[in-house]
Amino acid sequence: MKTDNRAALFIMLGREATKGIGESQSVVPQQSLLVSDTYDLALSMPDAVRRSHLASEAYRLFFVFEEYLRQLVVEVLAQEAEGKTWWDFAPPDVKEEVSKLEANEEVKSWMALGSRDKSALMTLPQLLRVIDVCWKQGFDELIRDKALIFQARVLAHLRNTICHMTTISVEETERVRQTMRDWFRAVAP
Numbered sequence: 001m002k003t004d005n006r007a008a009l010f011i012m013l014g015r016e017a018t019k020g021i022g023e024s025q026s027v028v029p030q031q032s033l034l035v036s037d038t039y040d041l042a043l044s045m046p047d048a049v050r051r052s053h054l055a056s057e058a059y060r061l062f063f064v065f066e067e068y069l070r071q072l073v074v075e076v077l078a079q080e081a082e083g084k085t086w087w088d089f090a091p092p093d094v095k096e097e098v099s100k101l102e103a104n105e106e107v108k109s110w111m112a113l114g115s116r117d118k119s120a121l122m123t124l125p126q127l128l129r130v131i132d133v134c135w136k137q138g139f140d141e142l143i144r145d146k147a148l149i150f151q152a153r154v155l156a157h158l159r160n161t162i163c164h165m166t167t168i169s170v171e172e173t174e175r176v177r178q179t180m181r182d183w184f185r186a187v188a189p
Contacts, residue, residue: 029053055167061176062124062159068189069127069152070119076138077130087118091133094126125156143186151179 029050033041042049077086087095101121105113122130131139132149143149158172 051167055162055165058158058162058168058173058176061173061180062155062162065152065155065176065180065183066124066127066159068183069124069131070122072142072187073122073127073130074119076142077134080137089134089137090118090130094122094129097126098122124159125153128152128156145186148183148186151182155179 028042028046031042031049031053033049033052035041074086077089080089090098098118098121102118105116105121128149131143132146135146155176158168158176161168
């Protein structure tokens, strides 16, 4: 019995020590970040690689949420189109902003981005604006509560923070998760 207690204490202390060492800014993180087959940034920039790993979870959540909203916008508005395209329903300010991005894409055609449709160029705030402006074109019956739009708008600042290479707290990452859960309860992906 006494040996079991000591073994449990030893294991617990070992886990805490491993966690503490892993959080140290100067210790190479477990996750590597290769820029070539042989050069791992984790060895030369351990703190930046560690923070990038933490930020990646929130980034992936935003990636999935925005993709979900893009598909939702296109699908709902395409059903309402009758001789129009889904894009015909987009508000003028969003069309203007996306046109500027398309012109920039044209200049950057040397990059291997491939062809992207207008929905791929829309930001989170623009997608939410389309849903809000086109509420009566089918979103009202599907989503049923405009509060979800306002809740998702709060995330725009967090999205910009992540996309501009800054981490967000666990609490804010949980806010992203909660917003996504609320949307998925209303409109299952």
